Amino acid sequence: MFIESIEKSKKNLKISDKIKIFDTTLRDGEQSPGIALTVDEKIQIAKRLDNIGVNTIEIGFPAVSEGEKESARKITELEPKADLCGLARVVKSDLDALLDCDLSYVHTFIGSSQLHREYKLKMSKETVIEKAVEAVEYGKEHGLTVEFSAEDATRTDIDYLIELYKSVESAGADMINVPDTVGVLFPSATKILIERLKEEIKIPISVHCHNDFGLAVANSLAAIEAGANQSHLTINGIGERGGNASLEEFVISLIVAYGIKLNIDTKQLYNLSDYVSKVTGIKIPPNKPIVGGNAFAHESGIHVDGILKNAATYEPIAPELVGHSRKIALGKHTGASALKSKLNEYNISMDENQFCNVYDEIKALGDKGKTITDADLKAIAITVLGKSKEENIKLLGLTVVSGDSVSSTATVKLQINDEIKETSHIGVGPVDAALKAIEELVRDTIAIKLEEYNIEAITGGTDALAEVFVIISDDKDNKSTGRATKDDVIMASVEAIINSLNKILYIRDSLE
Ligand SMILES: CC(=O)SCCNC(=O)CCNC(=O)[C@H](O)C(C)(C)COP(=O)(O)OP(=O)(O)OC[C@H]1O[C@@H](n2cnc3c(N)ncnc32)[C@H](O)[C@@H]1OP(=O)(O)O
Ligand SMILES: CC(C)C(=O)C(=O)O
Structure with missing residues (x-):
């Protein structure tokens, strides 16, 4: 040999x-x-x-x-x-x-x-x-x-x-x-x-x-x-x-x-x-052997699967030998074993359908060149878990125009039950315009008021994932929360509103 x-x-x-x-x-x-x-x-x-x-x-x-x-x-x-x-x-x-x-x-x-x-x-x-x-x-x-x-x-x-x-x-x-x-x-x-x-x-x-x-x-x-x-x-x-x-x-x-x-x-x-x-002040390149950030980090699904079964499959030495630690990274190359182990690590349990949604979201973000941090994963999982199973309202399209010489305008296309509706609205900014367009489109079904709107960048950088959290109320004083995590602030805002709309409709139906 x-x-x-x-x-x-x-x-x-x-x-x-x-x-x-x-x-x-x-x-x-x-x-x-x-x-x-x-x-x-x-x-x-x-x-x-x-x-x-x-x-x-x-x-x-x-x-x-x-x-x-x-x-x-x-x-x-x-x-x-x-x-x-x-x-x-x-x-x-x-x-x-x-x-x-x-x-x-x-x-x-x-x-x-x-x-x-x-x-x-x-x-x-x-x-x-x-x-x-x-x-x-x-x-x-x-x-x-x-x-x-x-x-x-x-x-x-x-x-x-x-x-x-x-x-x-x-x-x-x-x-x-x-x-x-x-x-x-x-x-x-x-x-x-x-x-x-x-x-x-x-x-x-x-x-x-x-x-x-x-x-x-x-x-x-x-x-x-x-x-x-x-x-x-x-x-x-x-x-x-x-x-x-x-x-x-x-x-x-x-x-x-x-x-x-x-x-x-x-x-x-x-x-x-x-x-x-x-x-x-001399930074260590991530791929530096022994001490680099990637020396014991694994993203590829096949590697992580191997590592989880026996770390020696893809590590020549245990990280502990040099005082380093193993890292399972998430991204375009993530496989199901890696994702399951990460969710287990955070005690997040979900059904098969929700798991597939998280998996797809990670792949989609990975395809855009994004690395997904653990904080990103938690936010994505919470969003998926918080989604109403009954989706009466679906987003079919969103276009925004914004700049310093034009009024911010959003055109939103929604499917509300079996009906498809589209409208445009102006606002003080693209998010405000999109939210006004949604309010207008759903008015015949439900009158809503935005009670709270919070946005947070999960990690640093201009391509950080944005996590939007909203609370809306209806004319019967029902309240519901909505959450969305996206790499686009406007998309995250619109998805959070639609998420909370579906939940409030579900609440109303159950109360009737
Ligand atoms: C391969 C290496 O790593 S060698 C080590 C390199 N490290 C350093 O240079 C440390 C920082 N250096 C310094 O602070 C300065 O260069 C000092 C204090 C060492 C010397 O400073 P200065 O006297 O101003 O000399 P300067 O740097 O201009 O030139 C070096 C002189 O040393 C001579 N010299 C170089 N190596 C040697 C040596 N090993 N033995 C004897 N003389 C030497 C050069 O020929 C030159 O002489 P010259 O001035 O008569 O032409
Ligand atoms: C002083 C000598 C050993 C040196 O640093 C070198 O040659 O690179």
């Missing part, structure tokens, strides 16, 4: 016994245009990252600003379980800024590709190695844990890259990091690169994958398959341009797909992702 062959192929992977989760939400994540976290926000995110159990938190780049130094100091004072790391160029003043914050772990970097050396740094290959070695030695002399990155490693000539990494290894670096700075790697190339570096370098190897082509998580996992010991990640995958490898996707893939044990409290992932999204 295919699954068995996957299990066998896992045995050939060179996965390390101890994979470290290095979070860089507060450093590379914060480098996303538009994000600037305050000291307090950084502290709050760091606390939450520590709580879920990441191994290392890159708290920022101390040389950047006074605020950056202040947050580094304050996070250090919290004495979290996680190692705290700061970024520094291979420049003495950057390392001093970091030491000044009492950090004990530096992630120091310099561009290694020809592009970076020649155009950005204007340094020879030799100078880059010299500066990298000096920075590593300076960090070690000051008792720091040193992780060294060859920025743009994946566009660097491999022999030179190995020479640079070997030099920093000899200088005492504790770990080398391989940044795919502009996200050009693909999984099989990542494996080849990491396997090659593993042959040459004895200290642990980390990767830092960017998501320019949407491959950051896949490349990070490929690196792990080849024996990498650590991956740099960010919550929600935020970071420069297309972002970094997403922590939640990487962690869940490792645990679930690869069967690797990690000391991460996955149940906090959803809340952490939501918190980071709110604080940074």
